[in-house]
Amino acid sequence: MFISNAYAQTAGSFGGGDMSQFLIFVPVFLLMYFLMIRPQMKRQKEQKATMDALAKNDEVVTVGGILGKVTKVTDTYVTLEIANGTEIIVQKIAVTMMLPKGTIKAI
Template identity: 50%
Template sequence: MLDFLAAGAAGAAPPGWVQFLPIIGMVLIFWFLIIRPQMKRQKEHQAKIASVKKGDQVVTAGGVLGKVVRVDDDYAELEIAQGVRVKVVKSTIGDIVPVSGKPAND
């Protein structure tokens, strides 16, 4: 009789791959909630950086606000004050700021 119970218990065990379903589920949740939206934001940022042109007002990741004077493949030259120009890596440009009608210090 014990052999019959042991054989019944062994046959009722789920297959080995079923144990991996929770792990696969967690990976899918991370993919759709964290990784995929981050990749989308990164693509949008790269497209925005690629569209930077002379005359745009931009803010860098460090918080420096300036007007684009010259653009290369990897670098952009910003005028942060009258006669003061800095060269920055294009990937550090955080955002293109709409040009306002009046200066911030007036």
């Protein structure tokens, strides 16, 4: 008596059904790709190119902010001279930036 009948809505009567819901996700995905995914992939490619180009006597900065001159390069490690007679070994991925020659004058 107090409860009215509820009728289910048909599938095709609201905005075109499943296809319209799918089409909403396409622009969202494209936006996410161009704003987040693509720049990150570009940075990774540049970082890999930097790691492959490391050579002896390059001046670099590590993740921790240590500046040093490369004295030895292996597949996964780099030996840096951070002061006269003081060398440290760091992973290649810890090198974040190569500096122009002559930036470090203390070594």
